[in-house]
Amino acid sequence: MGDANLRAELGSPGRRLGTLARHLGVDYSPASSSLMASHNASEIVTPSPTAGSYGGSVFTNVVQAPEDPILGVTVAYNKDPSPVKVNLGVGAYRTEEGKPLVLNVVRRAEQLLVNDPSHVKEYLPITGLADFNKLSAKLIFGADSPAIQENRVTTVQCLSGTGSLRVGGEFLARHHHEHTIYIPQPTWGNHPKVFTLAGLSVKTYHYYDPTTRGLNFKSLLEDLSKAPRGAIVLLHACAHNPTGVDPTLDQWEQIRLLIRSKGLLPFFDSAYQGFASGNLEADAQSIRMFVADGGECLTAQSYAKNMGLYGERVGALSIVCKSADVAVRVESQLKLVIRPMYSNPPIHGASIVATILKDREMYHEWTVELKAMADRIIRMRQQLFDALRTRGTPGDWSHIIKQIGMFTFTGLNREQVTFMTKEYHIYMTSDGRISMAGLSSKTVPHLADAIHAAVTRIK
Amino acid sequence: MASALASVALSTTFARAVPLPENSMRIGAEKKHDNPLFKGKAFRRVSMAVSVNVSRFEGVTMAPPDPILGVSEAFRADTNDLKLNLGVGAYRTEELQPYVLNVVKKAEKLMLERGENKEYLPIEGLAAFNKVTAELLFGADNSVIQEGRVATIQGLSGTGSLRLAAAFIHRYFPDAKALISSPTWGNHKNIFNDARVPWSEYRYYDPRTVGLDFDGMVADIKAAPDGSFVLLHGCAHNPTGIDPTPEQWEKIADVIQEKNHIPFFDVAYQGFASGSLDADAYSVRLFVRRGFELLVAQSYSKNLGLYAERIGAINVVCSSSDAGTRVKSQLKRLARPMYSNPPVHGARIVANVVGDPNLFNEWKQEMELMAGRIKNVRQRLYENLSEKDKSGKDWSFVLKQIGMFSYTGLHKAQSDHMTDKWHIYMTKDGRISLAGLSLSKCEYLADAIIDSFHNVD
Numbered sequence: 001m002g003d004a005n006l007r008a009e010l011g012s013p014g015r016r017l018g019t020l021a022r023h024l025g026v027d028y029s030p031a032s033s034s035l036m037a038s039h040n041a042s043e044i045v046t047p048s049p050t051a052g053s054y055g056g057s058v059f060t061n062v063v064q065a066p067e068d069p070i071l072g073v074t075v076a077y078n079k080d081p082s083p084v085k086v087n088l089g090v091g092a093y094r095t096e097e098g099k100p101l102v103l104n105v106v107r108r109a110e111q112l113l114v115n116d117p118s119h120v121k122e123y124l125p126i127t128g129l130a131d132f133n134k135l136s137a138k139l140i141f142g143a144d145s146p147a148i149q150e151n152r153v154t155t156v157q158c159l160s161g162t163g164s165l166r167v168g169g170e171f172l173a174r175h176h177h178e179h180t181i182y183i184p185q186p187t188w189g190n191h192p193k194v195f196t197l198a199g200l201s202v203k204t205y206h207y208y209d210p211t212t213r214g215l216n217f218k219s220l221l222e223d224l225s226k227a228p229r230g231a232i233v234l235l236h237a238c239a240h241n242p243t244g245v246d247p248t249l250d251q252w253e254q255i256r257l258l259i260r261s262k263g264l265l266p267f268f269d270s271a272y273q274g275f276a277s278g279n280l281e282a283d284a285q286s287i288r289m290f291v292a293d294g295g296e297c298l299t300a301q302s303y304a305k306n307m308g309l310y311g312e313r314v315g316a317l318s319i320v321c322k323s324a325d326v327a328v329r330v331e332s333q334l335k336l337v338i339r340p341m342y343s344n345p346p347i348h349g350a351s352i353v354a355t356i357l358k359d360r361e362m363y364h365e366w367t368v369e370l371k372a373m374a375d376r377i378i379r380m381r382q383q384l385f386d387a388l389r390t391r392g393t394p395g396d397w398s399h400i401i402k403q404i405g406m407f408t409f410t411g412l413n414r415e416q417v418t419f420m421t422k423e424y425h426i427y428m429t430s431d432g433r434i435s436m437a438g439l440s441s442k443t444v445p446h447l448a449d450a451i452h453a454a455v456t457r458i459k
Numbered sequence: 460m461a462s463a464l465a466s467v468a469l470s471t472t473f474a475r476a477v478p479l480p481e482n483s484m485r486i487g488a489e490k491k492h493d494n495p496l497f498k499g500k501a502f503r504r505v506s507m508a509v510s511v512n513v514s515r516f517e518g519v520t521m522a523p524p525d526p527i528l529g530v531s532e533a534f535r536a537d538t539n540d541l542k543l544n545l546g547v548g549a550y551r552t553e554e555l556q557p558y559v560l561n562v563v564k565k566a567e568k569l570m571l572e573r574g575e576n577k578e579y580l581p582i583e584g585l586a587a588f589n590k591v592t593a594e595l596l597f598g599a600d601n602s603v604i605q606e607g608r609v610a611t612i613q614g615l616s617g618t619g620s621l622r623l624a625a626a627f628i629h630r631y632f633p634d635a636k637a638l639i640s641s642p643t644w645g646n647h648k649n650i651f652n653d654a655r656v657p658w659s660e661y662r663y664y665d666p667r668t669v670g671l672d673f674d675g676m677v678a679d680i681k682a683a684p685d686g687s688f689v690l691l692h693g694c695a696h697n698p699t700g701i702d703p704t705p706e707q708w709e710k711i712a713d714v715i716q717e718k719n720h721i722p723f724f725d726v727a728y729q730g731f732a733s734g735s736l737d738a739d740a741y742s743v744r745l746f747v748r749r750g751f752e753l754l755v756a757q758s759y760s761k762n763l764g765l766y767a768e769r770i771g772a773i774n775v776v777c778s779s780s781d782a783g784t785r786v787k788s789q790l791k792r793l794a795r796p797m798y799s800n801p802p803v804h805g806a807r808i809v810a811n812v813v814g815d816p817n818l819f820n821e822w823k824q825e826m827e828l829m830a831g832r833i834k835n836v837r838q839r840l841y842e843n844l845s846e847k848d849k850s851g852k853d854w855s856f857v858l859k860q861i862g863m864f865s866y867t868g869l870h871k872a873q874s875d876h877m878t879d880k881w882h883i884y885m886t887k888d889g890r891i892s893l894a895g896l897s898l899s900k901c902e903y904l905a906d907a908i909i910d911s912f913h914n915v916d
Binding site for chain 2: 056057058059060061062063064065068071075090092100101102106107110111114120121122123124125126159160162163166175176177190193194196197198230265296304308309310311312313319321322323326328329330332333335336337339340341342343344345346347348349
C-alpha cells in the first residue's frame with residue numbers, strides 16, 4: 001500500500017517533467033532524474049519502473065540480452081562473407097552437399113495430409129494427437145513394453161525435446177517432493193535454463209573426463225550416490241550432447257542399480273533415437289532397461305533430428321508410473337501445466353510422425369533414410385580422424401571415432417576455438433563441440449587444417 | 460495397509476533380491492517377460508523387486524477437466540441426436556463442419572511445391588511472419604513500424620504469446636499487477652498464475668443491462684496501483700461479446716494514462732469480429748496513436764482458421780527502437796527455455812497469405828463470409844427468441860454483442876440445464892459460441908434458452 005501511494009506521488013512530478021522534457025526535446029528518464037531523488041530524499045529514491053511512460057520508457061531497465069550461445073553461432077556464421085566458412089554449430093543434419101535435408105518419407109506424408117479432405121486444423125486436445133502419443137510411446141519403450149500394456153505410461157505431445165523437458169520439469173516442481181535435478185557435466189547448454197525456469201534447483205554430476213576424453217564413470221557413481229533420496233537425475237539416452245560419450249550397457253546397468261537403490265528419479269532426454277547408431281532399438285536400450293525393472297521414469301522424446309522435423313517442434317513427454325491409476329492422474333496434472341503455457345500443441349509435425357509410424361512401408365523407408373544419415377556421420381568421423389592422422393596433428397584423436405552421435409567434443413579450448421573461427425572461419429560452440437552433421441568430404445580437409453593449426457599454435 | 464507395505468519396501472535395499480510379502484502391491488516386477496530386446500549375458504531381465512513399491516506420484520490428485528476444452532470432450536461422449544456443441548470457439552460452417560480456409564489450402568500447396576526445408580526458426584520466429592503480423596495489426600504505414608519501435612516475437616498462438624508477455628512482466632516488473640476484466644477468458648488467470656504475476660479484476664459485465672459496466676470498469680482501473688498492466692480485449696470480448704464504444708475507449712485510455720498503467724491487448728479476433736481487419740484493430744491503433752507503450756498478443760486461430768497450428772505473436776510497442784531491440788532480446792531469453800523456437804508451419808501459411816496480394820484479398824473475403832454467417836445466426840436467434848418468449852424480456856443483446864461468443868446471462872444451474880435436458884454444450888458461465896450454431900438449429904436453441912432462463916432458478 002505504501003508503495004502504491006509513493007508511486008502515485010512520484011508519478012505526478014514525473015509526468016510533468018516528462019511532458020516538459022518532450023517539449024524541450026530532452027531525453028528524460030525518470031529512473032535517472034536527480035530532481036526526483038531530491039524531491040523525495042527521505043523516502044525510497046528509485047521510482048517505479050512503470051512510472052512515467054511519457055518522455056521515458058517503461059522498458060528503461062531492460063538490458064540487451066546476449067545471443068544464445070548455441071543458436072548465436074549460426075547468427076555469427078550467417079554474417080561471415082568468407083567462401084570457406086563452415087557451420088559446425090547447431091546440431092542440424094546437412095547432406096554431403098552441405099544442404100538441409102527433408103526426408104523423402106516426410107514429404108510423402110505431407111503430400112498425403114495436404115490431399116486428405118478429412119485432415120482439418122481443429123484444436124488438438126491439450127495432450128496432443130492421440131495416435132502420435134501412442135506411437136511415440138511404442139517407439140521409445142518398445143511395442144511390447146509391459147509398462148505400455150499395463151497402461152502405466154502417460155504420453156503427452158510437446159514442443160520437441162525442449163518443450164517436453166520443460167513440461168516434465170514443471171510437473172516435477174509441482175508434484176514431486178524433491179526439487180533437485182542432477183544434470184551431467186557438461187550437458188546441452190539449454191538444460192540448466194529449462195529446469196531452473198521450470199522451478200527446479202539444478203546440481204551437476206561428473207560425466208566427462210577430459211584426460212581420457214571419455215566417461216568419468218567412477219565420479220559419476222560417486223556423485224549420484226550422494227544425491228538425496230528422490231532427487232531427479234537427467235540422463236542422455238544415447239549420443240550424449242555435447243560430448244558424444246555414452247556409457248556402455250554394463251555401465252548403464254550399474255547406473256540403473258544405483259539409481260534404483262537410492263530411490264532417485266531418472267529423467268531421460270532422448271533426442272537421437274536411431275540417429276546415434278542407426279538402429280532405433282539399440283538407441284533405446286538404456287531407457288528400456290530402466291522401464292523393464294518396473295520402476296518409474298520420465299522421458300523427453302524429440303523428432304527434430306531423427307525425422308528431420310526441426311522447425312515443426314515435435315516431441316513427446318512420457319511418464320512411466322507404478323500404476324495405471326497414477327498415470328491417469330498424472331496426465332490430468334500435465335494438462336494443467338500445458339494449458340496456461342500454450343493451450344495445446346501444434347498439429348503439423350505430429351501428423352507427419354503419426355502418418356509415418358503407423359504405415360509399415362513408410363516406417364521402413366524412414367529407418368532406411370535414418371540409417372543413411374547416421375552412416376554419413378560415422379563416415380565423417382572416420383574421415384576427420386584419418387585427416388588428422390595424415391597431418392600428424394599432435395594428440396590422440398581416437399575419441400573422434402569413439403564418440404557417438406551428431407557431436408564431437410574435440411577437447412579444443414576456448415582460445416583454440418576463437419582462433420579457428422577467426423583464421424579459418426570455422427563456426428562452433430566455445431566448449432569445443434563440433435557438429436559432425438555439418439561436415440562433408442569437401443570440408444573435412446579444411447577443418448583438419450584448422451584443428452592442426454590451432455593445436456600447434458595455441459596451447 | 461498400503462503405507463505399511465510401502466515403508467517395508469522403502470527400507471529394503473536393492474542389493475539383495477528380497478521377495479516382498481504376500482499381497483504386495485507390486486505391478487509387473489514378478490512377471491517373466493520374454494523381452495526380445497534383452498539378449499546375451501551382458502544384460503539380464505531383472506525380475507527382482509524395485510526398492511520403492513508405491514508410486515512417488517501417489518499423492519497426485521486428479522485435476523478437474525478444463526472448463527472450456529472439457530466441454531468438447533463431454534459433447535463427444537454424448538450420443539443424443541439433438542446435441543449441439545456451443546463450447547469452444549472454433550468456427551463451424553452452416554453444416555456444422557470444421558472449416559479450413561481456401562487460402563490456407565492454397566498456401567499449403569504452394570509451400571509443398573516449393574519444397575521448403577524444415578530448419579529451426581530463429582528463437583523469435585519466422586522473420587517474414589513477424590513483419591506481416593505487425594503490419595496487419597498496426598497498419599504498415601504506422602509510425603511505430605516505420606520507426607522500428609515494435610518488438611515482435613512469433614508465439615504459440617494467443618496463449619503462448621500471452622504467456623511470454625506474462626513471463627516478461629514477472630521478470631522485469633516484479634512488483635506490477637495485471638488487471639483483468641470480470642469476466643474474462645478462463646485461461647487468462649491460469650496464465651498469470653503460472654507466470655507468477657499477481658492479478659486483480661476490474662468490473663466489466665453488467666448483468667442488469669447485459670452490457671458494459673463502464674463506470675465500474677473505469678473506477679476499478681483508476682483504483683489499481685500505478686503502473687499496472689491492464690489486459691484489454693482488442694475486439695469481440697471473450698466471453699461477453701461486449702466491446703467499448705470508440706468514445707469509451709478514449710476514456711479508458713485517459714484513465715490508463717493518468718495512472719501510468721501499461722495497456723496489454725489480447726487480439727484474438729482481428730477481422731473476425733466485424734469482418735474488417737482495420738475496423739477490428741481500432742482500439743489498439745487508438746492507444747498507439749496516443750503514444751502509449753503497450754503489449755499486444757495476437758492469434759491466427761480464428762481469423763485464419765489455424766487453430767491447431769498454434770500461430771500468433773507478442774508485440775511490444777516501445778518509445779524507442781533501442782528499447783524495442785532490448786525487449787526483443789529478453790523475450791527470446793524467455794522463449795528459449797520454454798520451447799527453443801516456434802513451429803514453422805503456421806507461420807509460413809500466414810506469411811504466404813498476408814504477403815501475397817491475391818491471397819490476402821481472398822482471405823478478406825473468406826473472413827467476411829465467416830463473420831457474416833455469425834451475424835446471420837445472431838439475427839435468426841434473436842428473432843426466434845423474441846417471437847417465442849412471451850415474457851417481454853429484451854433479447855437485443857444478442858444483436859449488440861459482437862464476435863464469436865454471446866453471454867446469454869444464464870447462470871451455472873441454468874447452463875447445466877441446457878446440457879442435461881437439451882444436450883446443448885456450453886461453458887458454465889453462460890457463454891455460447893455462435894460459431895458452432897447453424898441457422899437450422901436456432902429455433903431449438905431459442906427454446907432451450909427460454910426454458911432454462913424462465914424455469915430454472
